[in-house]
Amino acid sequence: MIEKNKYFVLTCFLLAFTAIGFISCSSDDSSTSDEAVIEEDDTETDNDATDEDTNTVSVDASYFYTTDGSVTITTVPCTLSDGTSTDCYQIVTTSLPGDHEMGPWCPGNIEDDATAGGIWLEGGEVYDVDGAFVENMATFYNDPNWMMYDANGDIYITDTQEDCENAANPDVGEEYENFCVECLPSYITDLTQTWTIPITPVAQDSPVLFTTAGGGPGGPGITTAPSTRGVALNGIEFSAPAPVDNILGAYTLAPFDDAGGHINVHQGYHYHAATGFSTKIAQDDGHAALIGYALDGYGIYELADSSGVEATDLDELRGHSDDTRGYHYHVDAAGNNNFIDGLKGAYVN
Template identity: 45%
Template sequence: MLKLLNCYPLIVSSMLACVLSACGSGSDSAIEDASPTTTTSSFFDPEFFIADALLEDISTQSCTLSNGTVSTCYKVVIAGKPANREVGPFCPPSITSDASEGGIWFDGSGEVYDIDGDFILKLDSLYGSGWQLYNVETGLVNITNTQAACEAAARPNVDPAYQNYCVQCSLDYVRGGISQTFLIPTSPVVLNNPANINSDLGVSLDGVVFAPAAPVNAILANYTIAAFDDCGGHINPFEGYHYHASTGCTELSSQIDGHASLLGFALDGYGIFAMLDASGFEETDLDECRGHSDEIRGYHYHSASAGENMFIGCFHGAQGSISETQ
């Protein structure tokens, strides 16, 4: 059963971490100060996660944070797929499909598009000439519907044979989900200078990775649409299912004071909350990382809108690490 955050005392804690080894470090040494200024406390409790989001009970162990601080971290092992729903749909089957048959697309411009038949037809007007994601004779959309096609298209150097395709993959291609282990500082360590986000940045309460901005320019340059489902997530064969934006699906822990709902935790241990509070308002005093403090939650982040293709702007604290679970 989910519990309201306000029902818990402040717990010296935190979550999350750097990155799969294939993705590089979650911090940028050019801007991340090697020495912390202070440690803080933030909300964390295993019961924030919904049933079946975790593969084992949360434990603690020693760890070294991204700025070299030796600390204690929570070990959080996630299943790598939503614990409360099926993923998809992603690509619409034809140019007559309605929004219920496909997912969504966002490119960082602020817009969120339903991937329906009309969207497939208007790609030229959105992104210029050269788009033909469907068979003119049949009206069927070109979709990567095999593992080989998925692996050829869901990569930076897209196989030319799969240009002008709507890219979707199946969880069956990644063993039903890629489990990952997060080491998250139990006491967040504030950085003197914020750290850039260039890899996975956190974990949701339903057991899924929060990914950095989707590389939409590279995707569009190959005349592909890497479709997201309505929850802002999609699958690739290297990272499995992961979220690129908040659309409401991960707002799983309400706040009794009307504050925005908790979505999950960032790799530096601070909570990530929804963009809007219960009255539909956005906070007006957010810093460059999209964070601020209050008396109940301490420092925490608020997610950006889905159309911005991001969750948060930077890391306020030193990060733990992420590795694929063996």
């Protein structure tokens, strides 16, 4: 009986030892699993911090004015100027804005007030093209050859599509000297423009400066950079600076409307200045409103914030960064006939 009890005790001892060992292994496995989860959480936190540091904000297609069908947006595969393969938004527009009226451009008589004409951009200033402005062109430019009106004060204006095309030609003929060039929306009947921009911007180590900002054709050594600066939220082009010297050199005047745009039959309606007429997205923190996107996908914002204060830390491209919007641009003053001075990101060739 004692012998049986000895074996029984020994058996219980062995079973208990085995059970303890099993429980200990299970506990180690559980501990290892918990540590792995914590490490993964730490890794995710690090990734989030990296995203905040780079803070790249993607294009928001819902901000575009598409209500009237003048703008359509689709997602397409694309290759950027640095070779990156990615997704882009393809923005197709009818070349006429759906969110504001166009014109007028040229006043009819030297007695007309500012409501009859558009604006002119000169020397950093915005001037109303009213009758008095046209009457005083010779004084304004210190050149007696300016005389854009007849004995009745009626201003010479291109009044047909053919005249519009001829007067907007770089080799404009002498017969159009002292004409106010006005191309009308009715001349644009079957013209679309297509813009393709990366959904998520891809920053480059070396930005591209536009020619007007001191670069070569799109920057030193670069010949494929677009001349277009970006796309407004109504789908209209933010164009390169208007060639005012060429326009004036031919003794013509091609005013912009109060929205900063005018028409040629090849581009349709396009902007040369931001004056606050097109669709904008107000910012909750009072920052300047979003008005479009550059061709590299970075946002383009108005010049001043809701209090009228302009940013003072812009780089050579007219851009800077903040925690909410990431890197973005601010347009130049309207009188400078300019939007931004270059592209920080890669673009579609």
